[in-house]
Amino acid sequence: MFSDAEMHALADVAFELADVARNATLPHFRVPNLFAENKFADGFDPVTVADRDAEQAMRDVLARRRPQDGILGEEFGNTNGTSGLTWVLDPIDGTRGFISGTPTWGVLIALSDSDGPIFGLIDQPYIGERFIGGFGIAELRGPRGTHPNAARTGVALSDATVFTTFPEVGTPDERRAFERVARTARLARYGMDCYAYALLAAGQIDLVIEAGLNPYDIQGPIAVIQAAGGIVTDWTGEPAHDGGRVLAAGSAEIHAEALRLLQEG
Incomplete structure (x- = not known):
């Protein structure tokens, strides 16, 4: 479906999205008394300025680099595209963990077509780990270097x-x-x-x-x-x-x- 050059270019966009989301989220992490708005009256589903700033920063990148693509984001909804590709964005997956100070939250990015995701990232900004999958890549890039990802098999x-x-x-x-x-x-x-x-x-x-x-x-x-x-x-x-x-x-x-x-x- 994609040439090597196209896959490289799309992955590079995903990496820039993750980079700008890191820059938007980290200044707010482990800040005492960070305000969290509750999105639901029945239960607690928090959203913070970090969620919104990170998604907006990613949308700004896509407006500049991939304006033909669609966007589905948690905070700002759906933007239609013309290319048949959609960037699916969760600027902070685990906002409850984020406001609690646990480094289990992450930035989720997927590039998807009508059949589902074809490339994706799980990025943990505080630890500095980036898990990458798709276009022939399955790896973790982090403070201890780059290592292949391989799911565990043979376990009952x-x-x-x-x-x-x-x-x-x-x-x-x-x-x-x-x-x-x-x-x-x-x-x-x-x-x-x-x-x-x-x-x-x-x-x-x-x-x-x-x-x-x-x-x-x-x-x-x-x-x-x-x-x-x-x-x-x-x-x-x-x-x-x-x-x-x-x-x-x-x-x-x-x-x-x-x-x-x-x-x-």
């Missing part, structure tokens, strides 16, 4: 590590489905935001199970994980790039085990 569910944001999100039935998997796994960890998907792509963990996601929550991670050899679907085994209930796995075998348990109820 009974030996697996599974991450989630339950019980923070999801319905009681969805949480019970997750708990069927968690009871079988060796270790379950909670509240890691997008960094859980990065760890799966790096081969550190085996499963991520979530619900209630939007497209901008998952399209970047899908590209990163698939490039590393992992699998991301919804809870019926269908594509997950529209969000909803998501199951990410390091291998087809452990994905099948987890999917069966999620569907048992």
Whole structure:
């Protein structure tokens, strides 16, 4: 679909998006008493000046470098394009973690066509780690250098590590489905935001199970994980790039085990 030169140019745009988002978010991270507006009356879904500034900075880059492309962003919605490509942006995935001072949040960027994401980034500005997937790239660039990403294989569910944001999100039935998997796994960890998907792509963990996601929550991670050899679907085994209930796995075998348990109820 793309020449080598086109892929290089598109990846370079993605890297610039991540760079400007780093510059917009870091001045606000671990600032005492950072104001967070609640977007929902029922529950707590915070947004800060850092979220909005980062997305606007990325949109400014795209207006200059890729005005023909569409944009779907968490804070400023949908902008139609003419190229058939859409940049899917989450300026801070994990704003709850951001305002709490935990370095589990990240900037999510995906380049997608009508079939879903084809290139993506999970960028953690505070740690300085950038997980990249697509166009033949599957790697982590960070303070310890550049390393290939490869999802972990050959692990049975009974030996697996599974991450989630339950019980923070999801319905009681969805949480019970997750708990069927968690009871079988060796270790379950909670509240890691997008960094859980990065760890799966790096081969550190085996499963991520979530619900209630939007497209901008998952399209970047899908590209990163698939490039590393992992699998991301919804809870019926269908594509997950529209969000909803998501199951990410390091291998087809452990994905099948987890999917069966999620569907048992």
